[in-house]
Every structure is written in C-alpha cells, then in structure tokens.
Amino acid sequence: MLATSRTFEANARTGLANPILQQALSLMQSGFPQRRRLAVERLPEFEALREIAESIKDHTLEHLDFYLELFEENVIASGGQVHWARTPDETRAVVLQVCRSVGAKIVTKGKSMIAEEVGLNDYLEQNGITPVETDLGEYIIQLRHEPPSHLIAPAIHLMKEQVADTFRAEHRSLDPVRSLAEARQLCDEARAVLRPQFLAADVGITGANFLVAETGSSIIVTNEGNGDLTQTLPRVHIVMTSLEKLVPTLEDAATLLRLLARSATGQEFSAYTTISTGPRRAGDLDGPEQYHVVLLDNGRSALLGGEFQDMLRCIRCSACMNHCPVYAAVGGHAYGWVYSGPMGAVLTPSLIGISKAGHLPNASTFCGRCESVCPVKIPLPKMMRHWREREFTEKLNPPVYRAGLFLWAWVAKRPALYHALVELASRVLGWIGRGRGRFRTLPLANGWTAVRDMPTPEGRSFHSLWAERRKDGAGR
Amino acid sequence: MRVALFVTCLVDLFRPTIGFAAVKLLEQAGCTVEVPRTQTCCGQPAYNSGDRADTKAIAKQVLDAFEGYDHVVVPSGSCAGMIRVHYPELFADDPAVLPRAERFGARVWELVSFLVDICGMHAVTTRWDHRVTYHDACSGLRELGVKDQPRLLLASVGGLTLKEMSGAEICCGFGGTFCVKYPDISDKMVSDKAAEIVGTGAEAVLAGDLGCLLNIAGKLQRHGRPVEARHVAEVLAGTTEDASPIGVPR
Amino acid sequence: MSETREQILAGIRRSLKRGRLDAARETELREHVAAHRRNLVPARAAALADPRRVDLFVGMAEEVQATVARVISPAAVPEEVARYLAAENLPADLVRAPDPSLDDILWDARPLLRIRRGRAEAGDTVSLTPCFAAIAETGTLMLISGAETPTTLNFLPDTHIVLVYADQVVATYEDGWDRLRTNGRMPRAVNFITGPSRTGDIEQRIELGAHGPRRLHIVLVDDRQKASDGEGK
Numbered sequence: 001m002l003a004t005s006r007t008f009e010a011n012a013r014t015g016l017a018n019p020i021l022q023q024a025l026s027l028m029q030s031g032f033p034q035r036r037r038l039a040v041e042r043l044p045e046f047e048a049l050r051e052i053a054e055s056i057k058d059h060t061l062e063h064l065d066f067y068l069e070l071f072e073e074n075v076i077a078s079g080g081q082v083h084w085a086r087t088p089d090e091t092r093a094v095v096l097q098v099c100r101s102v103g104a105k106i107v108t109k110g111k112s113m114i115a116e117e118v119g120l121n122d123y124l125e126q127n128g129i130t131p132v133e134t135d136l137g138e139y140i141i142q143l144r145h146e147p148p149s150h151l152i153a154p155a156i157h158l159m160k161e162q163v164a165d166t167f168r169a170e171h172r173s174l175d176p177v178r179s180l181a182e183a184r185q186l187c188d189e190a191r192a193v194l195r196p197q198f199l200a201a202d203v204g205i206t207g208a209n210f211l212v213a214e215t216g217s218s219i220i221v222t223n224e225g226n227g228d229l230t231q232t233l234p235r236v237h238i239v240m241t242s243l244e245k246l247v248p249t250l251e252d253a254a255t256l257l258r259l260l261a262r263s264a265t266g267q268e269f270s271a272y273t274t275i276s277t278g279p280r281r282a283g284d285l286d287g288p289e290q291y292h293v294v295l296l297d298n299g300r301s302a303l304l305g306g307e308f309q310d311m312l313r314c315i316r317c318s319a320c321m322n323h324c325p326v327y328a329a330v331g332g333h334a335y336g337w338v339y340s341g342p343m344g345a346v347l348t349p350s351l352i353g354i355s356k357a358g359h360l361p362n363a364s365t366f367c368g369r370c371e372s373v374c375p376v377k378i379p380l381p382k383m384m385r386h387w388r389e390r391e392f393t394e395k396l397n398p399p400v401y402r403a404g405l406f407l408w409a410w411v412a413k414r415p416a417l418y419h420a421l422v423e424l425a426s427r428v429l430g431w432i433g434r435g436r437g438r439f440r441t442l443p444l445a446n447g448w449t450a451v452r453d454m455p456t457p458e459g460r461s462f463h464s465l466w467a468e469r470r471k472d473g474a475g476r
Numbered sequence: 477m478r479v480a481l482f483v484t485c486l487v488d489l490f491r492p493t494i495g496f497a498a499v500k501l502l503e504q505a506g507c508t509v510e511v512p513r514t515q516t517c518c519g520q521p522a523y524n525s526g527d528r529a530d531t532k533a534i535a536k537q538v539l540d541a542f543e544g545y546d547h548v549v550v551p552s553g554s555c556a557g558m559i560r561v562h563y564p565e566l567f568a569d570d571p572a573v574l575p576r577a578e579r580f581g582a583r584v585w586e587l588v589s590f591l592v593d594i595c596g597m598h599a600v601t602t603r604w605d606h607r608v609t610y611h612d613a614c615s616g617l618r619e620l621g622v623k624d625q626p627r628l629l630l631a632s633v634g635g636l637t638l639k640e641m642s643g644a645e646i647c648c649g650f651g652g653t654f655c656v657k658y659p660d661i662s663d664k665m666v667s668d669k670a671a672e673i674v675g676t677g678a679e680a681v682l683a684g685d686l687g688c689l690l691n692i693a694g695k696l697q698r699h700g701r702p703v704e705a706r707h708v709a710e711v712l713a714g715t716t717e718d719a720s721p722i723g724v725p726r
Numbered sequence: 727m728s729e730t731r732e733q734i735l736a737g738i739r740r741s742l743k744r745g746r747l748d749a750a751r752e753t754e755l756r757e758h759v760a761a762h763r764r765n766l767v768p769a770r771a772a773a774l775a776d777p778r779r780v781d782l783f784v785g786m787a788e789e790v791q792a793t794v795a796r797v798i799s800p801a802a803v804p805e806e807v808a809r810y811l812a813a814e815n816l817p818a819d820l821v822r823a824p825d826p827s828l829d830d831i832l833w834d835a836r837p838l839l840r841i842r843r844g845r846a847e848a849g850d851t852v853s854l855t856p857c858f859a860a861i862a863e864t865g866t867l868m869l870i871s872g873a874e875t876p877t878t879l880n881f882l883p884d885t886h887i888v889l890v891y892a893d894q895v896v897a898t899y900e901d902g903w904d905r906l907r908t909n910g911r912m913p914r915a916v917n918f919i920t921g922p923s924r925t926g927d928i929e930q931r932i933e934l935g936a937h938g939p940r941r942l943h944i945v946l947v948d949d950r951q952k953a954s955d956g957e958g959k
C-alpha cells in the first residue's frame with residue numbers, strides 16, 4: 001500500500017476538520033475503553049496473564065527460527081504447504097501463482113493486514129482476478145476505495161449514512177428506494193450481497209492472529225463468520241501471515257486468546273475463534289482441498305535482537321489506538337499507511353523507513369496510555385523515543401528545532417547562566433504581561449498562542465526569591 | 477527529614493508560588509527543605525527529542541546537585557518521572573553511572589505522593605470553599621502511580637467539593653514540545669479537556685503539573701471560561717491568597 | 727523458494743547474534759512443546775464442580791445472545807427442536823451432521839421434522855450439530871471438523887442448533903485441548919463458537935447475524951444415559 005505518512009500534518013488537519021470523522025471518533029472514544037475496562041474487571045487474573053503473555057512472546061521471538069521450522073514441519077505433516085517470502089513482491093508472486101494454479105477468478109478475503117501491507121488486492125485485479133473483501137468493514141472501504149483506518153474496525157471512520165450512500169451507489173441492482181437508515185438494514189444487505197461471492201470463490205485468503213508451532217495451525221479471531229466462510233467454502237485456503245505470529249503450543253494460544261478479545265472489544269471471547277490445520281481430511285464433506293501458509297518477513301527478522309524487538313510481540317488487538325488521544329483526534333488515515341495509532345507509530349518506520357514516517361513517532365505526548373493497556377506490555381512510548389533518537393542522530397529534524405534544542409541544553413548545562421536568564425525572562429515577561437496576566441500573542445510562540453493564551457510569569461524566578469528569603473532568614 | 481526541592485523549569489520561570497507552597501507543605505510534614513543552587517532542568521526536553529548525549533550531561537548535573545539528600549521532592553510528576561523512571565534507562569549502558577542513577581531515582585518523589593506515602597500525611601487543615609475538578613497528569617499517573625494521594629488530601633480541605641471528570645486521565649495535549657510541534661492536534665486535545673472541565677461545573681481545575689496547567693489555563697482563558705487553574709499544592713498549603721490563579725493578573 | 731527460506735532463517739539468526747541452535751537446545755525446546763504445560767488458568771470456571779460449571783456455561787452463553795434449552799434426556803431433543811423452530815416461526819426443515827450421537831436420537835418422535843443428513847448447502851436455513859466440548863469459562867462451544875461433522879453446518883445456515891450433553895461441559899479451553907489430544911490427530915478445523923455471528927463495524931452498534939448464523943440455539947441434555955420412556959420427557 002502506498003504510504004502518505006510523510007504528509008501526516010496535512011492528513012491530521014484534514015481529519016481534524018472532518019465533522020463525520022470527529023463524530024465517529026467520539027463514538028469510539030466512549031465505546032472501546034469502557035468495554036475493555038469492564039472485561040478486565042471481570043477477570044482477576046488479567047494482569048498476571050499480561051506478564052505471562054509477554055514472556056511467551058519473548059521466548060518465541062528468541063527462538064523464532066526453531067519455532068518456524070517446527071511450524072513448517074507440522075503444516076506439511078497435516079497436508080499443507082508453506083511458502084516463505086522476504087518482500088511484498090515475493091508475497092504477491094506466491095499468492096498469484098497459487099491462484100493461477102487453480103484457475104481462480106474470484107478470491108474472497110477475510111481480514112488480513114499483511115495483504116494490505118503488500119498491496120495484494122490491486123495486484124490481483126491487475127492480473128485478472130477479482131478480490132472480494134468479506135469483513136463488513138473491509139467490504140465497505142473496498143467499495144469506497146479507501147484504506148483501513150483501524151486494525152480491527154476498518155470502517156470506524158464512517159457513520160452509517162456514509163455506508164448507506166456507498167451501498168446505494170454500488171449495489172445498483174437493488175431497489176433504489178429501499179430504506180438503509182438502520183445499521184440492521186445495512187448488515188442484512190451486505191450479508192445478502194456477499195453470500196453468492198462466498199459460494200462462488202475459488203480461493204479464500206485469511207490472515208492469522210496466531211500460528212501454533214506445536215500443531216502447524218493458524219488461528220483467526222473474528223465475529224462475523226466471514227473468515228470461516230472464506231476459508232471453508234473455496235477449494236483453496238491461503239493464510240497470509242508475518243513471521244512473528246508464532247506461539248509454541250495450543251496452551252500458549254489459549255493464554256493469548258484470553259487477552260485478545262478483551263483488549264480489543266471488551267468481549268470475553270470472539271464469536272468465532274477458529275484453529276485450522278491443513279486441508280480437508282479423507283472423508284470430510286467440506287473444507288478446502290489445499291492449505292497454503294505464506295510466511296512474510298518484510299523487515300521483521302531485522303527487528304529481532306535490536307531496540308525494537310518488543311514490537312514483534314504485538315497481537316494486533318488495537319487496544320493502543322482505542323486509548324490514544326492523538327488517534328482519537330486525527331483518525332487512522334492520518335498515519336498514512338496500514339498501521340495506525342501507537343503501534344503504527346512504532347511499526348511503520350520499521351517497515352517503510354524513518355525518513356518517510358518520521359512524523360508518526362513524533363506526534364505523541366508519551367502519555368503512556370497505550371503501554372498501560374497493551375496486552376503484551378510493549379513499551380510503545382520508549383520505542384517511539386528510540387525513533388526520535390535515530391532521527392536526531394541522522395539529523396532528520398528541522399534545523400530550527402535542532403538549534404532551539406541545542407541552545408536550551410547549552411544553557412541548562414550552565415547553572416549560573418541559566419538562573420540569570422530565567423530571572424531575566426521572568427522579570428521582562430512578567431512586567432510586559434502584568435496588566436492582563438496572560439499573553440494573547442507572543443513572538444516565537446505562535447504554535448501556542450494561535451489557539452490559547454500564555455499565562456504571564458510571576459515576575460521573579462523561584463531561585464531568586466528563595467535566595468532573598470534565605471538572606472532575610474525567612475527560609476533555609 | 478532533610479529533603480531537597482527540585483524546583484522544575486516551569487515553576488522557576490512561571491510560578492514560584494508553587495515552589496513555596498511545596499516548601500510549606502514539606503515543613504508542615506516535619507521536613508527541613510533545601511534548594512540546591514546548581515539545579516537547572518531534569519533533561520526531559522532533550523530526552524524526548526532523542527538527544528541522549530545532552531540529556532546525560534544534564535542528568536549528571538542533577539545527580540551532582542542533589543548528592544547526599546535522603547529525599548528529593550518535585551512538584552511535578554513529569555520531572556519526577558524523568559528522574560526516577562528514565563534516568564536508569566538513560567544510563568543502562570553506562571555501568572559507571574547506572575548504580576548512582578538507580579540509587580538516586582529511588583530517592584526522588586513527586587510532591588503529593590511524598591507527603592502521603594512517605595510522610596504519612598493524610599489530611600491538611602486548610603479551607604477552600606470551591607467546587608473543583610482534578611486533572612491526572614500523565615507521567616505522575618502512569619509512571620509514578622499518583623492518583624489517590626491528591627484526592628485523599630483534597631478530601632480533607634474544608635469546604636472543597638471534588639467533581640470528577642470521566643476523562644480525568646486523558647492527556648491534556650501539552651506533552652512538552654508536542655504542543656508546539658503539532659499545535660492542531662494539541663489544540664483538539666486541550667479543547668476536549670477544557671470542555672470536560674467546564675462540563676463538570678467546577679469553579680477550579682487542579683493538577684500536579686504546571687505544564688498541564690499552563691496549557692489548560694491558556695485554553696480556558698482564550699475562550700473566556702471563568703474556571704480557575706491552580707497547582708494542587710497551592711490549595712493544600714493554603715497559599716491561594718498569595719497569588720492569583722494561573723493567567724490571572726494580581 | 728527454499729533459498730528464501732534459508733535466507734530468512736539466516737537473517738533471524740544474524741539478528742539474534744547466533745547460529746543455528748545446537749541439537750541439545752533443540753531437543754529441549756521440542757520437549758517443552760511436547761509437554762504443552764498449562765500457563766495460569768483463571769479460576770472462574772476451573773474452581774467450579776459439575777452442576778455449577780454447567781450453570782456457568784449456560785449463563786455465559788446466554789450473555790452473548792445464544793439461547794439455551796435444558797432438557798432431561800436425549801429423548802426430549804426432537805420435541806425441543808420442533809418447539810424451537812415453531813417458536814421462531816421457522817420451517818420444520820433442517821440439515822444435520824451425519825454424526826453417530828445424532829443418529830442415536832429418536833427423530834421419529836417428531837415425524838413432521840424434515841431432516842437431511844450431510845453438509846450445509848446454499849439454501850439451508852437451519853442446521854443441527856453435535857459439539858465436541860463446551861467451555862464453561864466463556865460459554866463457548868468447541869466443535870471439530872470431521873467426516874461426520876462438516877463445518878459448513880456451523881456457518882452457512884441462518885440458525886444453528888447445537889446439541890450439548892452436560893458431561894461435555896468442561897471448565898477451560900485447556901480442558902478442551904486435553905480432550906482433543908486424546909481424540910487423535912488435529913482435525914482440519916476447531917471452531918470455538920461464542921454466541922451468534924455479529925458485527926460492530928457500523929457505528930459500533932452490535933448487530934447479530936453478519937455472515938454466520940443469526941441464531942445460536944443450544945439444547946443442553948442433562949443426562950446422556952437417561953432412557954427414553956416413549957412419552958417424550
């Protein structure tokens with residue numbers, strides 16, 4: 001997918017000025033955090049499980065080569081095939097080759113962020129194959145030619161009126177005066193329109209929330225049932241996944257599954273959690289004849305052993321973005337690529353480069369809410385700071401900013417000078433602003449005073465006053 | 477107990493009243509307070525901008541300035557968090573300094589949590605007849621666990637009623653350099669915070685961090701909202717007569 | 727392709743600053759996997775004994791909009807199915823899994839029920855399946871694929887009826903895995919089903935019946951062994 005992360009500031013302004021998006025984001029901000037909180041309150045072991053999940057993922061990452069080989073062994077033993085791909089190009093080529101091998105014309109898709117990452121849909125279309133998104137949110141944005149704006153609710157930026165408009169424009173064979181005022185009607189229409197596609201599909205592509213090394217299985221966590229129809233009805237099931245989704249055993253998967261739905265939507269468990277292992281067995285009446293797992297690296301192996309390794313623990317729950325005040329202000333499209341919110345701010349520069357995505361880890365107050373809700377305890381602000389350190393070392397920040405920082409640090413390292421300057425600034429600004437108590441404008445501080453007043457200093461610095469009181473004997 | 481006060485840049489420049497309120501509270505709690513002269517900044521602006529070298533230089537200066545005190549108290553969660561939580565991370569690869577940074581960090585406290593958790597203060601004897609709401613500054617809350625302590629002490633202030641915001645824990649949008657690097661986003665965040673404050677019907681908003689308070693006060697005043705903004709220390713110390721609210725002339 | 731595989735594995739090892747793990751370590755890890763030890767298991771269901779565990783299962787399932795009908799014996803099942811379909815104003819037509827446990831039910835007690843054995847097809851509106859286990863912890867049904875339990879029955883029709891015996895109710899997912907491992911090989915699909923299909927993709931309003939079944943009805947038989955007395959209950 002083409003990245004527009006470079007224009008984050010403009011993207012953000014567009015998002016801030018979009019009343020529909022702002023309405024949708026308000027809904028999100030009042031919905032998800034509350035639901036997660038209730039689910040967490042109901043499970044006394046939740047915090048303990050976070051610690052265990054963190055160590056399961058760390059252990060797996062430390063031995064990722066072993067677990068990948070074991071996983072592959074077990075996929076093959078159950079009749080499946082494993083394909084390895086380093087890059088988006090290689091991934092697309094593998095998927096196309098499998099589709100062509102069965103003469104596929106229609107491919108249904110469950111939600112797959114990897115497919116977004118490699119730009120699969122456009123590529124299939126260019127090669128004469130029709131991809132059909134079946135997750136309701138993904139289907140809506142496919143019709144609108146928009147990218148997803150959220151990890152698990154891709155159309156979260158829309159209100160139902162936009163969805164209704166899109167359905168009316170795209171489902172032209174249906175009665176033009178039908179009512180689409182309610183979410184119920186929109187869901188029923190999507191169900192009816194997509195059902196024939198499920199049945200006609202030659203290939204079904206899903207992602208994987210987890211891969212289980214013990215059994216060679218892939219796990220999808222969904223609510224709609226589209227993922228299951230996608231992977232059960234067609235002749236071929238392709239699982240598109242990145243390397244780091246592995247967990248060692250079914251028991252480890254159970255631990256992580258207990259955290260996933262609760263962190264994502266506040267559900268105890270998703271409606272459908274499906275563990276798939278290979279193609280149909282002899283005697284089965286349904287199920288795909290072929291099961292393919294496409295393992296994508298695309299920069300993950302490079303993150304191992306370095307300061308961003310913790311990011312590979314991510315289980316794609318979306319809790320971080322659901323709790324992020326920056327995401328809640330600008331929406332997911334502002335981030336300009338597949339992954340948004342705090343996890344996107346860390347992962348995107350790793351995958352497309354810090355020079356293209358520098359704004360993302362900078363547009364954060366480090367409030368820490370993301371880290372506090374991450375089920376696998378990824379220190380997201382710390383990772384964002386590491387990106388800022390890279391930028392600083394590589395001199396990617398604007399020169400004015402670097403100069404200001406340099407000046408500040410230079411003074412701060414010289415206490416006597418620092419105290420003198422603070423006292424001077426306090427006196428000068430205090431005197432200028434003494435009448436009103438605040439500044440409506442202030443040179444060099446336009447970013448601040450454009451939208452808020454700047455309170456006036458009291459006129460003397462603390463240190464100078466303290467020194468006086470000491471001389472007077474009033475202090476110590 | 478002999479404690480040192482880490483003043484913080486913002487208190488030093490903008491509102492010494494807070495520093496004096498902190499001293500008064502610490503003295504009430506039985507401490508003797510000293511203010512080392514060689515302190516300047518905790519280094520956060522450099523740290524969050526990715527400039528580790530300058531941050532380390534400033535941090536070493538802090539370690540030197542506060543050598544020998546049993547406790548160092550800070551009227552700011554973000555500065556206290558920087559020293560307590562982040563100095564060890566800063567010197568993680570520096571075995572010469574790391575032990576010192578860890579030992580030092582363990583002696584650094586945000587003001588209100590120091591009063592309650594270390595000094596055992598559970599009530600104050602002041603009075604302030606106001607309806608207030610409280611903003612939980614992010615670092616204090618999430619890095620240092622400051623949540624219940626200010627509320628405990630505020631509950632003992634005569635005539636004070638506290639009306640909580642449902643979004644008390646949501647970031648106000650200050651974030652140090654964030655508010656000038658991304659002013660539009662910061663504005664949205666502080667607007668939401670201001671709207672919630674006004675929505676509680678409170679006459680005053682209190683918090684433990686001056687950065688947040690300057691941001692919030694500036695926003696409230698730009699829109700003509702008559703809500704007072706003060707540091708919680710001023711109310712607890714009973715020094716509200718000594719200075720007008722933030723951004724209001726004497 | 728295998729070259730890519732080697733490059734990726736080599737890249738992983740390079741990042742982790744080591745070569746391939748030695749044989750001893752690999753054996754250790756294989757044993758770790760083979761032992762598949764349980765991690766911390768929440769007490770919610772694990773601490774409960776039989777009747778209360780079943781009650782927890784029912785309560786959790788109903789919380790997520792599954793409906794549950796408890797009957798005393800297998801003989802009562804046809805009547806409950808017929809009653810449910812009539813109550814929901816659904817035709818008395820269903821497709822059921824060709825599973826021995828369902829073969830044993832005396833369907834002739836309700837001759838107006840038209841039942842087909844097999845997988846689900848496009849036009850099917852009601853399906854009936856057994857389950858492999860029922861997880862009390864979250865009111866979750868565990869269904870496995872097989873020659874006698876085609877998974878299309880779980881997803882294609884609008885209404886899915888599941889027959890659960892009380893002795894199939896286990897406390898946790900780990901208990902489910904233990905049962906599965908004694909069953910032999912992993913099946914192609916293990917479906918954990920918790921309530922009917924739903925979506926929150928439009929303004930985060932939960933709507934049931936997105937693509938999977940709109941209705942999930944659980945018929946819970948208290949006693950598998952209770953003989954039929956010919957009178958239906």
